[in-house]
Amino acid sequence: MKGPVEQLIGKPGTLAMPQDGPIVFVIDDDISVRESLELLIRHAGWQAETFESAQQFLSRPRVSVPNCLILDVRLPGLDGLELQKRVVVERPDMPIIFITGHGDVPMTVQAMKGGAVEFLTKPFNDSILLSAIRQSLQRSDAALRLGSEMQALRGRYGSLSRREQEVMGLVVRGLLNKQVGYELGISEITVKAHRGQVMRKMNAASFAELVNIAARLGLAR
Incomplete structure (x- = not known):
């Protein structure tokens, strides 16, 4: 319609x-x-x-x-x-x-x-x-x-903390939580917590949707 x-x-x-x-x-x-x-x-x-x-x-x-x-x-x-x-x-x-x-x-x-x-x-x-x-x-x-x-997506991404942005950048490149933790020097549990916040703030219902959002923002290269 x-x-x-x-x-x-x-x-x-x-x-x-x-x-x-x-x-x-x-x-x-x-x-x-x-x-x-x-x-x-x-x-x-x-x-x-x-x-x-x-x-x-x-x-x-x-x-x-x-x-x-x-x-x-x-x-x-x-x-x-x-x-x-x-x-x-x-x-x-x-x-x-x-x-x-x-x-x-x-x-x-x-x-x-x-x-x-x-x-x-x-x-x-x-x-x-x-x-x-x-x-x-x-x-x-x-x-x-x-x-x-795009303006709305950039606004959501801007609402992430610096650490959440780092976690998102690594996750959408295909790294596992354990690997992300190793890269950032934080525990896997902490990575999971940040990842949950990223999903919520970016309004992503699935990992695939988060990857798509990251691609649109130019973050998944």
């Missing part, structure tokens, strides 16, 4: 949107393009925010809801391809859809290699753009969920 965000992403057609719903950002120096895209986006049921330059957009703080960026390639100052490089690093949960009136093959290849969801040449079909937006918002939602999960 789809959750609230997934329902918003997958069900266009209503103008009434909550303030924390998905946002589609538009950067284009042509005001007529910005206005027409804003109308299209809002009619499809998403929030829209428009900007005339990359610099104006960069002053907008990051958002914590599914979002994507419709970006013109040719912009005054910082152009679309250069902005893409910054967005990939600074806002990795924000997929990009490129639009342009003067596209060429090298430009398209560069944009797609940079991770763009779509590269559309003006004038483009509204249904194709809406499909790309929907796909982008779903991708953004997944990225935000993953980021939230």
Whole structure:
């Protein structure tokens, strides 16, 4: 069953949107393009925010809801391809859809290699753009969920004492309690106690789950 965000992403057609719903950002120096895209986006049921330059957009703080960026390639100052490089690093949960009136093959290849969801040449079909937006918002939602999960895991790991972190690091590498005790200079009983605390604080129901958590945190190498 789809959750609230997934329902918003997958069900266009209503103008009434909550303030924390998905946002589609538009950067284009042509005001007529910005206005027409804003109308299209809002009619499809998403929030829209428009900007005339990359610099104006960069002053907008990051958002914590599914979002994507419709970006013109040719912009005054910082152009679309250069902005893409910054967005990939600074806002990795924000997929990009490129639009342009003067596209060429090298430009398209560069944009797609940079991770763009779509590269559309003006004038483009509204249904194709809406499909790309929907796909982008779903991708953004997944990225935000993953980021939230990783933040929670790092928080749990940070709640471990230094000794508990040491025990966890050795246990997930396959060492037995006796071997862990030898490595750390503590008794096997003490290792078991620390191991129990690690399982509880990391909210791991099994050893296999603990190993999986450690791998996600980069601890099981």
